[in-house]
Amino acid sequence: MLAGLQNESSDIDSVIYDPMWFRARDAITTAKQQEGPIEEIDEEMWQRIYRKRIPEISFDEFMLHESRKGNRGMVEGTYFDLLFVREWDQIKEPLLRGTDTVKMKIEAEVKNADFAFDNPSYYKVEHDEIDHVLSYTHTYAGQALPGEIIEARGVVEEVGDIKRLVVGTSREPKGEWIRSLTWLEKCGYM
Known part of the structure; x- marks a missing residue:
C-alpha cells in the first residue's frame, strides 16, 4: 500500500x-x-x-x-x-517495439495462453499472417484458453519477419477487442 x-x-x-x-x-x-x-x-x-x-x-x-x-x-x-x-527466469528479453501497419480483425485458434494474465497478455495463435496477439489492456487478460477460437481486432505490428496483433494501443482503445467465440458459443451467447 x-x-x-x-x-x-x-x-x-x-x-x-x-x-x-x-x-x-x-x-x-x-x-x-x-x-x-x-x-x-x-x-x-x-x-x-x-x-x-x-x-x-x-x-x-x-x-x-x-x-x-x-x-x-x-x-x-x-x-x-x-x-x-x-x-525472472521466464523473461527472455525485452519486448521489442515493432512498426504499426494496419488495423485488422482476425479469427484464430489459441495455441498457447500461458501468459494470458501477464501484461501484456500473450496469446500464441494459429493464423496465416499473425503469429500472436498481445493485449496491453487488462480487460482482455485471461480472455481465452488454448484450443479456443478467438476474434481479435487491433493494430498489426511488424517485428522483423513476425506480425502480431496488438490490442490496447491506447488507454481506452476504440475498435479493439479480444472475444473467445468458443466460450461465447458454449455459454449460449452466439
Missing part, C-alpha cells in the same frame, strides 16, 4: 508471481464459496469496473468472459484484483 494515497474508493491490486498466481486464484475461488471476508463481486461493482474499462464488447459479453477468470473479488467490501507477473 502506498502510504497516504488510499481513499474510500481505492481497490487492492495484488502482484503475484507465476506459478503462485494460479494457486492464489484457486484459493480465492474456494474462499468465495465459504463464509468469510472474501466474496464475489456484486452487480454494482461489476458495472463500475465495466464503465472504467470502457470495452468494445457488451456488458453481457464482458461478464461471460470475466465469470471464468477468477482473478477478482471483494474483501470486506473492497474490490481486489490479482495481477500476474512472470518469474
Whole structure:
C-alpha cells in the first residue's frame, strides 16, 4: 500500500508471481464459496469496473468472459484484483517495439495462453499472417484458453519477419477487442 494515497474508493491490486498466481486464484475461488471476508463481486461493482474499462464488447459479453477468470473479488467490501507477473527466469528479453501497419480483425485458434494474465497478455495463435496477439489492456487478460477460437481486432505490428496483433494501443482503445467465440458459443451467447 502506498502510504497516504488510499481513499474510500481505492481497490487492492495484488502482484503475484507465476506459478503462485494460479494457486492464489484457486484459493480465492474456494474462499468465495465459504463464509468469510472474501466474496464475489456484486452487480454494482461489476458495472463500475465495466464503465472504467470502457470495452468494445457488451456488458453481457464482458461478464461471460470475466465469470471464468477468477482473478477478482471483494474483501470486506473492497474490490481486489490479482495481477500476474512472470518469474525472472521466464523473461527472455525485452519486448521489442515493432512498426504499426494496419488495423485488422482476425479469427484464430489459441495455441498457447500461458501468459494470458501477464501484461501484456500473450496469446500464441494459429493464423496465416499473425503469429500472436498481445493485449496491453487488462480487460482482455485471461480472455481465452488454448484450443479456443478467438476474434481479435487491433493494430498489426511488424517485428522483423513476425506480425502480431496488438490490442490496447491506447488507454481506452476504440475498435479493439479480444472475444473467445468458443466460450461465447458454449455459454449460449452466439
